[in-house]
Amino acid sequence: LAGTLTLPEGRGPWPAAILISGSGPQNRDEELLGHKPFLVIADYLTRKGIAVLRFDDRGVGTSEGDFQAATSADFATDVAAAVKFLRQRPDIRPAQVGLIGHSEGGLVAPMVAAEMPEVAFVVLLAGPGVNGEKVILHQSALINTAAGKPEAIMREQLKLSKGVFKILRKQGDKAKAGQAIRAYLEREIPKLSEVARADFEPLDQAIDGQLKQLNSPWMRFFLAHEPIPVLSKVRCPLLVLNGEKDLQVDPAQNIPPIEKALKKAKHKDYTIQVLPKLNHLFQHTETGSPSEYAKITETFSPEALELMAAWIGKRFK
16 A cells, blocks of 8 residues: 655654545545645644554555455455555654544444554545435435436436445346346336436446446445444544535435434544535535535635544644
């Protein structure tokens, strides 16, 4: 794995944060749509006295490995290696190494912290509180509604997705699941209304694309993984931040189960905050739609940066 470690000016050793990227192949800056959110976060926190390690996902940039064969559980082992790496450095305080995970990174961070009591803190940026199947179905509905898609069309496509997810839940063998999904889509897509069917033309190509995306090791793990049992085992200080207008990981869906789990586990130090007018990337937004991400000039909101730095700084001066 290859990455960048930024250190504050002056004499250490320093507290440190490891940045964990969201879904899809990401470089160390989590670069997407003209933005580099991890570069902005690393720069800000380092200037506030917190060292930051950010790294290219396996198989991305100059990191070795096969991204396409990996699941969130594999990414957790990469983050665990980063924790061990930082704890061995003389310029880092070994007892003050924590994790900041965005989106899928907010799923991975608790997996690492639950198994490594030496992790000092966890920050979840739009981390999910329900399984991936629920996240995907809900985000599809929100994004399609924001885009003005007719409700009847959304109902048809939702039913189709639920059918595919049901096959993936029941069939553990990848080859057999692929065959079952192909047969299901070949049978059901032609039954859709003309407008709904337009999203799946040409049919063979659309089905190939669906299979490649949905029957992958990553997706199968993500759909089934329940984050709450893992989160309940995390004992270090925990900061949960979400954007009010996040259509991908909706706080209304994901915050209540997180808060309930932490209360039930009698977690001693957690903070949950939903920040107004912020989208999934923590940009100020009008609608929260992903179609706005590239158009917004802001990369990461100042108030979210200030909150993170102050929260970490209060615990690890």
